[in-house]
Amino acid sequence: MIEVTCTAPINIAVIKYWGKRDEKLILPINESTSATLDQSQLCAKTTVAASPDFTSDQMWLNGQEQSMDSARLQNVLKEIRRRARKRKSDGSGEDRVNWHVHICSENNFPTAAGLASSAAGLACLVFSLSKLFEVEGDISDVARQGSGSACRSIYGGFVEWTMGTEVDGSDSRALQIASETHWPQMRVLILVVSAKKKHVGSTTGMQTSVKTSQLLAHRAEKIVPERMVEMRRAIKDKDFQTFAEITMKDSNQLHACCLDTYPPVTYMTDTSRDIVRLVHAVNNHYGENKVAYTFDAGPNACLYLMEDMVPTMLGLVQNFFPPEQDHGEAFLTGLPSKVSTPSQELLNAIPLEPSVGAVQYIIHTKVGPGPQVLIDQSESLLDSTGQPKSSTQ
Amino acid sequence: MIEVTCTAPINIAVIKYWGKRDEKLILPINESTSATLDQSQLCAKTTVAASPDFTSDQMWLNGQEQSMDSARLQNVLKEIRRRARKRKSDGSGEDRVNWHVHICSENNFPTAAGLASSAAGLACLVFSLSKLFEVEGDISDVARQGSGSACRSIYGGFVEWTMGTEVDGSDSRALQIASETHWPQMRVLILVVSAKKKHVGSTTGMQTSVKTSQLLAHRAEKIVPERMVEMRRAIKDKDFQTFAEITMKDSNQLHACCLDTYPPVTYMTDTSRDIVRLVHAVNNHYGENKVAYTFDAGPNACLYLMEDMVPTMLGLVQNFFPPEQDHGEAFLTGLPSKVSTPSQELLNAIPLEPSVGAVQYIIHTKVGPGPQVLIDQSESLLDSTGQPKSSTQ
Incomplete structure (x- = not known):
């Protein structure tokens, strides 16, 4: 079993995203700008694991098992695996990409509070999967397909989400315009x-x-x-x-x-x-x-x-x-x-x-940095068999 | 002393007036449509009197004396007098137009309720003055100069307020598009x-x-x-x-x-x-x-x-x-x-x-008719000396 645990921030738009021109690819009708918030106060945390022993993809959110049927979730998984395969075209680690995954997520803040939990959650999932499968380069367009504004949570500081002009949405991405240290007050x-x-x-x-x-x-x-x-x-x-x-x-x-x-x-x-x-x-x-x-x-x-x-x-x-x-x-x-x-x-x-x-x-x-990999193994939300730890809720 | 007592309705817009292109003439940035409401439930009532014995123009609203200094009020009075003089160019009754006026107004509904009391009030004032001074023809443009949407209260039923194109605002008027009997349900x-x-x-x-x-x-x-x-x-x-x-x-x-x-x-x-x-x-x-x-x-x-x-x-x-x-x-x-x-x-x-x-x-x-003249002299809000009756409040 391979696994990685990461956290990702929420972001609060100062120029708002409201409206999609493409529902499937999640392409916005206008650009937007946000600040990424510090993860000590508010973040999503996700452990992803892959193993040849897992019999299916499974996901838990705040202690509850979730359906993996969501088209958005499937799109994200498929795209990360596609990139991983492309990168591993020399064959090394190719088999890992085909292993089933277990995903365990939680927020350190009440979901009901109406904060942008899905943005942080999807950014965290995409970031974690990219680390697990060693995908490099910008992944904000993958996060975008999970939950539009999630793309902005891939970077810290002040971030813009460009509309893009390509039909496949490949240039509708997040871009950091200033880091979290730029405006420290x-x-x-x-x-x-x-x-x-x-x-x-x-x-x-x-x-x-x-x-x-x-x-x-x-x-x-x-x-x-x-x-x-x-x-x-x-x-x-x-x-x-x-x-x-x-x-x-x-x-x-x-x-x-x-x-x-x-x-x-x-x-x-x-x-x-x-x-x-x-x-x-x-x-x-x-x-x-x-x-x-x-x-x-x-x-x-x-x-x-x-x-x-x-x-x-x-x-x-x-x-x-x-x-x-x-x-x-x-x-x-x-x-x-x-x-x-x-x-x-x-x-x-x-x-x-x-x-x-x-x-x-x-x-x-x-204002804070982008997603983080947690080095400390005790932070994992999954036990050694890939099941959620009992204490996750 | 000559006097007349009238009532005028409120109107509720279904296409809204919001914004002036000329603050002084009260010309709107868009056309609007309203229904005029029945006066049995909601109306303004005004008695206007003119007499050679009055020493100044005076006005009372809901029992309280009001300043006559308002530019809008002065514009309305001036315009009605101008029209009256024009009409009386043969000399008959010309002197009456120069007499001072006493104006006494009240609403039959709480002003604080946030209903369009100024529209009904100004429509009633302009209508009453036009009757007192025997001004004929459309007076909605005069009411408009008193309080924009007052022009729509000059007519019953369903009413449009046209924007007009003239610089002097002379074609920004109210127009009845259907009477109060058109849609009786x-x-x-x-x-x-x-x-x-x-x-x-x-x-x-x-x-x-x-x-x-x-x-x-x-x-x-x-x-x-x-x-x-x-x-x-x-x-x-x-x-x-x-x-x-x-x-x-x-x-x-x-x-x-x-x-x-x-x-x-x-x-x-x-x-x-x-x-x-x-x-x-x-x-x-x-x-x-x-x-x-x-x-x-x-x-x-x-x-x-x-x-x-x-x-x-x-x-x-x-x-x-x-x-x-x-x-x-x-x-x-x-x-x-x-x-x-x-x-x-x-x-x-x-x-x-x-x-x-x-x-x-x-x-x-x-939905109800436009302003009405009250024939019954006991309806007057002024006593025989032109002072508010004590019972007006």
């Missing part, structure tokens, strides 16, 4: 908003948007290309004013297109909108953009901000979205930080009433 | 949603949208012109399927453009969105559009539906948005109707949990 606060499960999954949501929203087509064709250029420059120049403005505008435009979808798709809740108001009020108070919000296909807010603003924002979030009295878990997780008590002047500038329990908890993190 | 339910005051007024909101939303420009230029044609045909053919679909899509697109505004403008709340879900679930259950929602610059839903669906929808609203136990006032006002208890099958088709108190009350009304 950048911090990320994820405000996990209390909510029931989301109403429409992002795959279905974007399909309906592509079919019905006339605004989405205009966005993809006319607006995003300009924003990509501006955003690239803002990241390279560490220009937070522009970075924040485009990030907020693009998040709003994604959700505008969801609302223009028929029937409309809504992910943001009253609490999400209160967070939007909070951020604009803070920026207005300081006379410059100090914080940027962005929302994916769920009510959680992701805030980008500089390190020196973290204590202030934490204080404001605690003030306006205080945890319930009997809140069992830590309200703040991730990177440690001071929490500043907001000044009365700042509080007066914010047109909100406190909403107890509206934010469940805060994850404090930063 | 049409009913309207206004669900007044419990909410604090709205965050951004519609005048400011649309200014910011015009300045910052790239989607709004596309909507006005490319999307609305097609919808106007389809909507006109749907109304003429009494095609509720199309009427409902365009109405819902256009409401969603207006709010999408508000969200694409920077900073974003939001009027719909979680309750508004629950009503959207309710309507789509109902239509889905019946396999055709039975109800259409539309939202203006506030969280209240306006539902268009056929008379035979009213008892069912009332039953559903009472089920999913039941009033608080200690709800003092009537939950249903306006036209009387049976309330049907929804079948279990229908209830099962609706993915909502009941939200107690989320809807404050329901106004049941229908």
Whole structure:
């Protein structure tokens, strides 16, 4: 049995991907840009093993066996094996490529939180398989076929996903535009908003948007290309004013297109909108953009901000979205930080009433590197027979 | 002293007006279509009087004296007087036009409910002044200068507001496309949603949208012109399927453009969105559009539906948005109707949990005629000296 265990990060788009021009190959209708988040706080972890003794491909996710029937999963496996065979055309190790695989995955964060778990999970699977079968070169296009935005989780730092022009999708790939060390002051606060499960999954949501929203087509064709250029420059120049403005505008435009979808798709809740108001009020108070919000296909807010603003924002979030009295878990997780008590002047500038329990908890993190191979064998999620360890859940 | 007392209706757009190309003349960036609502349930009422004894123009709204300084109000008064003089060029009654006016207005519905009170109010003022000074011909362009959508309240039934092409705005007018008797089965339910005051007024909101939303420009230029044609045909053919679909899509697109505004403008709340879900679930259950929602610059839903669906929808609203136990006032006002208890099958088709108190009350009304002159002198809001009657509030 050969095996490898890896972790892969989630990524949070600042220019959003919404809509496919090819459902099978997962080719987007517009380019997108994201930051990859540090894996100490949020990551997917996967062990893949191959053995001549395995009688079938098998997969476990968070302790539960999963069907391997998914077309996307099959495409990913097939493509990795094809590349491995091509590379091993001298014959060495060719037989290993034909062994069945056991895949065991878990997330270190609640899947239900609505974070982009499938992106991290698929990136981790593709990265792990590429290591197991010694595939080299860019594998972001393979990850893309597993789950569109997974391609961006193949790289650390700031990453663009190019649309590509080839019919086979071979040039629709992720590209690092700046590494995780480029803008070291950048911090990320994820405000996990209390909510029931989301109403429409992002795959279905974007399909309906592509079919019905006339605004989405205009966005993809006319607006995003300009924003990509501006955003690239803002990241390279560490220009937070522009970075924040485009990030907020693009998040709003994604959700505008969801609302223009028929029937409309809504992910943001009253609490999400209160967070939007909070951020604009803070920026207005300081006379410059100090914080940027962005929302994916769920009510959680992701805030980008500089390190020196973290204590202030934490204080404001605690003030306006205080945890319930009997809140069992830590309200703040991730990177440690001071929490500043907001000044009365700042509080007066914010047109909100406190909403107890509206934010469940805060994850404090930063921009981080791409997927990692774990050297320590004890990290494996599979036992020596290739079965999930009992402690994986 | 000469005086006249009139009422004027509110109107609810089914293709929305959002954005001015000329702030002073109030010229819109796109055409719009609305239905005028019956005045038995909702109207503005205005008494205007003129007398050589009045020492200044004065105005009272809902019992409170108002400043006459508003540029819009002055424009309206000036234009009505100009037309009156032009008409009286033979000299008869010319002097009356120069008398000061006393204006006393009230609404028969709560202004805070976020209904289009300014449209009804300005339409009523302009209509009343035109009667007082015997101005004839179309006055919708004068009402437009008072408050854009007021021009549509000058006519009953189904009304379009044309953009016009003249620089002076003289051809940006309202036009009745079908009278109030054309589609007699049409009913309207206004669900007044419990909410604090709205965050951004519609005048400011649309200014910011015009300045910052790239989607709004596309909507006005490319999307609305097609919808106007389809909507006109749907109304003429009494095609509720199309009427409902365009109405819902256009409401969603207006709010999408508000969200694409920077900073974003939001009027719909979680309750508004629950009503959207309710309507789509109902239509889905019946396999055709039975109800259409539309939202203006506030969280209240306006539902268009056929008379035979009213008892069912009332039953559903009472089920999913039941009033608080200690709800003092009537939950249903306006036209009387049976309330049907929804079948279990229908209830099962609706993915909502009941939200107690989320809807404050329901106004049941229908499409109605344009402004009316009240013949009964006891209806006057002014006493014989031209002062507000004490009972006006």
